[in-house]
Amino acid sequence: MPRIAVILLLLLLSNSALAQILSKPRPTTRGAVSPADIAERLEKSANETARLVPRAARGSAIDFAWPMTSEEYAATAKHVLVLVSVVTQDAAELPLRRIHIRAGDKDVELVRLSHELVGVAKGSRTFSVLGPYREDGFYLAPASAMMAEGYLQADFATRRSDFNLYKLPGTAPDFIRSDKNPEPPPDSKPDLAAVRAMIVREYKGFKPPTFERTIAPFSKKLAGLAL
Numbered sequence: 001m002p003r004i005a006v007i008l009l010l011l012l013l014s015n016s017a018l019a020q021i022l023s024k025p026r027p028t029t030r031g032a033v034s035p036a037d038i039a040e041r042l043e044k045s046a047n048e049t050a051r052l053v054p055r056a057a058r059g060s061a062i063d064f065a066w067p068m069t070s071e072e073y074a075a076t077a078k079h080v081l082v083l084v085s086v087v088t089q090d091a092a093e094l095p096l097r098r099i100h101i102r103a104g105d106k107d108v109e110l111v112r113l114s115h116e117l118v119g120v121a122k123g124s125r126t127f128s129v130l131g132p133y134r135e136d137g138f139y140l141a142p143a144s145a146m147m148a149e150g151y152l153q154a155d156f157a158t159r160r161s162d163f164n165l166y167k168l169p170g171t172a173p174d175f176i177r178s179d180k181n182p183e184p185p186p187d188s189k190p191d192l193a194a195v196r197a198m199i200v201r202e203y204k205g206f207k208p209p210t211f212e213r214t215i216a217p218f219s220k221k222l223a224g225l226a227l
Helices: 035-050 070-075 125-130 192-202 219-223
Strands: 003-012 018-022 058-065 079-088 098-103 106-109 111-119 133-142 150-155 163-168
Touching: 035 058, 035 079, 035 125, 035 133, 058 125, 058 163, 070 192, 079 125, 079 150, 079 192, 098 133, 098 163
Parallel strands: none
Antiparallel strands: 003 018, 003 058, 058 079, 079 133, 098 106, 098 150, 111 133, 150 163
């Protein structure tokens, strides 16, 4: 399954000056991504940060998986599966308020499937540099938005909005790039059984989502998804 894995690091200096580093996309990889893989990416981000400043306000790592086949593409209603992992110094910033894509004059909000608070090892560089509070979440993003020029961004619960996670576009498989209309139809309903199977296949070791239906602001969207 083609996947672009990226790491973004946002550095907030102690004097409130803002600096941001977006890494280049990692090479296309195959095989499942594990919690240990994400923890390793965060640890590498923390090591890179420590070369510049001793402590940052927050950091992140993301991974996204495109549908493997045209059948899966149809079953997910032309959506891409996105895993977002964020770490922060302040527990009040979690849970994330939303994940969205800003492309030109458009702002496309992703549907959150699940989120979970994850512990950060006290002896790790992630803990000492990026913070002790971590959240992992799965989201669905329209394929059209993921292929547009723009940014995948996060809004934290407080203080920080429009936090850049990834510079789009992502690299879609050929059969998706050849789709002349990759925009999900207005009445489309992703098959959540297919989405769950995709998560289990691509993200082994992560807790399968129960597909939340009450977390704002996604409740209306999730209520329209087919089980």
